[in-house]
Amino acid sequence: xxxxxxxxxxxxxxxxxxxxxxxxxxxxxxxxxxxxxxxxxxxxxxxxxxxxxxxxxxxxxxxxxxxxxxxxxxxxxxxxxxxxxxxxxxxxxxxxxxxxxxxxxxxxxxxxxxxxxxxxxxxxxxxxxxxxxxxxxxxxxxxxxxxxxxxxxxxxxxxxxxxxxxxxxxxxxxxxxxxxxxxxxxxxxxxxxxxxxxxxxxxxxxxxxxxxxxxxxxxx
Amino acid sequence: xxxxxxxxxxxxxxxxxxxxxxxxxxxxxxxxxxxxxxxxxxxxxxxxxxxxxxxxxxxxxxxxxxxxxxxxxxxxxxxxxxxxxxxxxxxxxxxxxxxxxxxxxxxxxxxxxxxxxxxxxxxxxxxxxxxxxxxxxxxxxxxxxxxxxxxxxxxxxxxxxxxxxxxxxxxxxxxxxxxxxxxxxxxxxxxxxxxxxxxxxxxxxxxxxxxxxxxxxxxx
Amino acid sequence: xxxxxxxxxxxxxxxxxxxxxxxxxxxxxxxxxxxxxxxxxxxxxxxxxxxxxxxxxxxxxxxxxxxxxxxxxxxxxxxxxxxxxxxxxxxxxxxxxxxxxxxxxxxxxxxxxxxxxxxxxxxxxxxxxxxxxxxxxxxxxxxxxxxxxxxxxxxxxxxxxxxxxxxxxxxxxxxxxxxxxxxxxxxxxxxxxxxxxxxxxxxxxxxxxxxxxxxxxxxx
Amino acid sequence: xxxxxxxxxxxxxxxxxxxxxxxxxxxxxxxxxxxxxxxxxxxxxxxxxxxxxxxxxxxxxxxxxxxxxxxxxxxxxxxxxxxxxxxxxxxxxxxxxxxxxxxxxxxxxxxxxxxxxxxxxxxxxxxxxxxxxxxxxxxxxxxxxxxxxxxxxxxxxxxxxxxxxxxxxxxxxxxxxxxxxxxxxxxxxxxxxxxxxxxxxxxxxxxxxxxxxxxxxxxx
DNA sequence: CATGAATGAGGTTTCATTCAT
DNA sequence: AATGAATGAAACCTCATTCAT
Numbered sequence: 001x002x003x004x005x006x007x008x009x010x011x012x013x014x015x016x017x018x019x020x021x022x023x024x025x026x027x028x029x030x031x032x033x034x035x036x037x038x039x040x041x042x043x044x045x046x047x048x049x050x051x052x053x054x055x056x057x058x059x060x061x062x063x064x065x066x067x068x069x070x071x072x073x074x075x076x077x078x079x080x081x082x083x084x085x086x087x088x089x090x091x092x093x094x095x096x097x098x099x100x101x102x103x104x105x106x107x108x109x110x111x112x113x114x115x116x117x118x119x120x121x122x123x124x125x126x127x128x129x130x131x132x133x134x135x136x137x138x139x140x141x142x143x144x145x146x147x148x149x150x151x152x153x154x155x156x157x158x159x160x161x162x163x164x165x166x167x168x169x170x171x172x173x174x175x176x177x178x179x180x181x182x183x184x185x186x187x188x189x190x191x192x193x194x195x196x197x198x199x200x201x202x203x204x205x206x207x208x209x210x211x212x213x214x215x216x217x218x219x220x
Numbered sequence: 221x222x223x224x225x226x227x228x229x230x231x232x233x234x235x236x237x238x239x240x241x242x243x244x245x246x247x248x249x250x251x252x253x254x255x256x257x258x259x260x261x262x263x264x265x266x267x268x269x270x271x272x273x274x275x276x277x278x279x280x281x282x283x284x285x286x287x288x289x290x291x292x293x294x295x296x297x298x299x300x301x302x303x304x305x306x307x308x309x310x311x312x313x314x315x316x317x318x319x320x321x322x323x324x325x326x327x328x329x330x331x332x333x334x335x336x337x338x339x340x341x342x343x344x345x346x347x348x349x350x351x352x353x354x355x356x357x358x359x360x361x362x363x364x365x366x367x368x369x370x371x372x373x374x375x376x377x378x379x380x381x382x383x384x385x386x387x388x389x390x391x392x393x394x395x396x397x398x399x400x401x402x403x404x405x406x407x408x409x410x411x412x413x414x415x416x417x418x419x420x421x422x423x424x425x426x427x428x429x430x431x432x433x434x435x436x437x438x439x440x
Numbered sequence: 441x442x443x444x445x446x447x448x449x450x451x452x453x454x455x456x457x458x459x460x461x462x463x464x465x466x467x468x469x470x471x472x473x474x475x476x477x478x479x480x481x482x483x484x485x486x487x488x489x490x491x492x493x494x495x496x497x498x499x500x501x502x503x504x505x506x507x508x509x510x511x512x513x514x515x516x517x518x519x520x521x522x523x524x525x526x527x528x529x530x531x532x533x534x535x536x537x538x539x540x541x542x543x544x545x546x547x548x549x550x551x552x553x554x555x556x557x558x559x560x561x562x563x564x565x566x567x568x569x570x571x572x573x574x575x576x577x578x579x580x581x582x583x584x585x586x587x588x589x590x591x592x593x594x595x596x597x598x599x600x601x602x603x604x605x606x607x608x609x610x611x612x613x614x615x616x617x618x619x620x621x622x623x624x625x626x627x628x629x630x631x632x633x634x635x636x637x638x639x640x641x642x643x644x645x646x647x648x649x650x651x652x653x654x655x656x657x658x659x660x
Numbered sequence: 661x662x663x664x665x666x667x668x669x670x671x672x673x674x675x676x677x678x679x680x681x682x683x684x685x686x687x688x689x690x691x692x693x694x695x696x697x698x699x700x701x702x703x704x705x706x707x708x709x710x711x712x713x714x715x716x717x718x719x720x721x722x723x724x725x726x727x728x729x730x731x732x733x734x735x736x737x738x739x740x741x742x743x744x745x746x747x748x749x750x751x752x753x754x755x756x757x758x759x760x761x762x763x764x765x766x767x768x769x770x771x772x773x774x775x776x777x778x779x780x781x782x783x784x785x786x787x788x789x790x791x792x793x794x795x796x797x798x799x800x801x802x803x804x805x806x807x808x809x810x811x812x813x814x815x816x817x818x819x820x821x822x823x824x825x826x827x828x829x830x831x832x833x834x835x836x837x838x839x840x841x842x843x844x845x846x847x848x849x850x851x852x853x854x855x856x857x858x859x860x861x862x863x864x865x866x867x868x869x870x871x872x873x874x875x876x877x878x879x880x
Numbered sequence: 881c882a883t884g885a886a887t888g889a890g891g892t893t894t895c896a897t898t899c900a901t
Numbered sequence: 902a903a904t905g906a907a908t909g910a911a912a913c914c915t916c917a918t919t920c921a922t
Binding site: 734735 | 894895
């Protein structure tokens with residue numbers, strides 16, 4: 001996966017300016033943090049949020065107990081970092097798709113992603129379930145989701161202006177519906193994997209697209 | 221919800237100062253179990269699954285820790301009982317709605333329910349997130365969900381034959397989409413309550429109905 | 441196994457005098473107690489002392505929790521009753537053997553007994569290990585053991601006077617050694633059953649007899 | 661034995677009033693583990709296996725509950741460590757005695773040991789009683805005991821070749837008998853200490869030696 | 881007589897966190 | 902910069918015991 005720099009908002013000071021390594025190793029911090037992050041994702045995916053302890057994360061990463069609390073002030077800080085990381089990935093996906101303004105392509109890419117990095121959605125869902133009880137985290141989530149829906153909306157709007165998306169429902173409502181459907185699938189996917197084999201997923205996706213498309217001339 | 225003393229039969233005299241109530245009590249098993257169930261729901265809603273401990277449930281119900289494990293063999297047994305309970309309520313709702321075969325009415329009733337017993341959905345979502353790690357529980361869930369989708373499907377089928385539901389998408393796929401949308405809303409509701417105020421919910425609902433309805437003659 | 445009346449020292453009042461059953465069923469008490477005793481033995485044998493709970497005993501007997509504490513004032517009372525019961529059996533064995541004054545026969549019978557009712561020794565050993573921490577119980581044990589050693593001694597004495605037992609060691613010391621050997625075997629038997637298959641036990645027994653027998657004329 | 665403060669490195673200043681000692685401490689792992697081991701032995705000796713809780717061990721050592729489970733993964737791990745420790749001591753004793761090939765000396769040393777470190781045998785017996793229900797532990801025990809018997813056998817064999825041990829019974833059987841007698845004494849010692857005062861023990865020991873010695877020329 | 885609901889202490893274990901090194 | 906020993910609270914659960922029915 002992306003290395004430590006997938007997370008752009010951190011570390012604004014100049015410590016890393018000189019690429020020539022002098023004195024004590026620099027930059028390890030971010031790298032190690034990324035390793036721990038990955039371990040955290042793996043642990044949450046396997047054990048669920050409730051079963052994910054800092055100890056297990058440390059072990060999974062091959063680090064010591066102290067290291068985890070050294071790199072993350074808190075358990076919540078770690079969880080938050082995990083969430084930011086995942087959202088960043090998803091955001092990149094969306095942005096890439098926005099250029100083509102093709103919703104179907106985006107959803108397909110998204111499905112592809114969930115298949116490749118299947119841990120991601122598992123974890124995201126776990127975190128979502130606990131956001132309500134970690135206010136700081138809930139905040140992050142709201143903002144991210146708002147951003148996603150906005151992108152969706154803009155894509156749908158351009159789709160409407162091109163006649164590829166039905167116009168009788170406002171774009172923001174459609175974005176909400178699509179977003180909800182995606183979430184709903186994500187929610188069920190880990191529970192009933194057999195209901196989400198590739199072929200059926202394609203069918204579901206087609207049906208969703210049909211639901212937000214204008215009716216063909218013939219109508220029904 | 222009710223605070224710790226929602227259970228009224230306790231400690232009516234002053235004797236309990238040093239010797240707590242012992243021996244065979246009056247109430248019947250089912251009733252007390254229901255009290256504990258309700259307490260469990262309240263706790264899970266407030267603290268989330270990960271934060272819901274038997275201790276807290278006991279305290280919430282005004283019982284001792286031992287009492288909880290007396291009525292429920294396990295924590296998992298308790299959780300399972302909670303889930304069954306909630307599913308039963310939802311099932312009743314669905315069955316009642318099936319008679320009218322009116323999807324919109326059903327969804328509205330459901331929204332009404334989530335508003336009245338707001339804990340229910342909160343809890344269900346929490347449980348869903350943990351089902352993956354409690355196989356026995358996951359099983360229950362699958363069966364229940366399958367049942368719900370089947371009812372949805374039959375309602376949609378009759379809607380299709382009456383011309384109130386679009387026919388270009390098979391009923392079972394529509395049922396899946398509706399189910400996913402509901403889940404998606406349920407997922408976001410606790411995180412962004414302001415996005416789900418009554419008026420907006422009505423709008424969302426209308427949009428969803430529109431998406432599964434046949435196009436008006438005029439079309440777009 | 442013997443029914444409730446294997447235990448002769450209890451209930452000296454006349455409640456049971458009339459064999460004709462009148463009014464409320466009498467004698468059930470003893471019978472049920474015996475059932476519970478048997479269950480207790482089974483549980484201790486299977487789970488060890490530390491793992492033997494009144495609950496498990498109740499379940500094993502098919503009784504309720506309350507029944508156990510109804511028939512036995514205490515857990516310790518139950519344990520004590522179990523011990524008395526086992527000692528009674530062993531005492532009967534010894535007494536039967538005393539008549540023949542044949543130590544070898546006694547030991548063989550004893551081995552036979554341990555093989556038939558293998559739970560007995562397992563349990564006795566478990567109880568022994570805990571006697572030190574239950575003074576009342578330790579007391580019983582001392583008295584019983586003293587009795588056994590006395591019988592052993594008297595048998596050995598008569599053996600000595602008949603020239604079948606060596607005379608260079610006082611009978612009471614020999615009794616102690618034999619007693620210790622038996623205990624030692626009992627101690628190891630559950631741990632290394634393969635070391636105590638019938639044939640080897642016979643060999644061990646013969647060796648023990650040889651050790652307390654006078655030397656043959658030839659000597660070594 | 662030593663009371664709770666046998667561990668001297670603790671709390672040398674008054675700071676600990678409200679904030680207990682935290683962070684990386686000085687002592688070395690092995691030493692602290694040994695302290696806890698000793699505490700465990702003391703507790704088991706006093707309270708028996710069934711009554712020995714990790715909490716009590718922690719208190720006895722002056723540590724916290726968490727410390728105990730930090731040094732021993734499990735209760736069983738702790739028990740096992742205790743057993744290994746005791747067996748090691750006993751093994752050292754035996755090995756020391758093997759050089760002289762003098763069984764009587766060994767037994768006397770052993771008796772001396774049981775008198776000095778009286779907890780040792782008490783504990784060993786407690787553990788023995790529970791070995792049957794902890795298979796991993798039973799395994800350790802079997803191997804150790806087998807080793808002990810082998811040493812006994814070799815000593816007895818050399819005794820036989822020197823004419824100090826009777827030859828009409830194979831050495832391995834004699835070893836078994838001696839082993840059983842030791843175990844039998846160990847079993848009764850905590851229950852009837854008055855039967856095992858030094859003088860009588862000496863007498864018992866002499867009798868045992870006589871039983872495995874060749875008959876004097878005169879015979880009886 | 882006999883039950884079984886309920887207690888509350890105590891068991892083992894896991895955990896996030898701290899901090900001397 | 903990193904460690905890992907140690908903490909202490911809290912988790913789940915089991916248990917002997919009591920006593921209204």
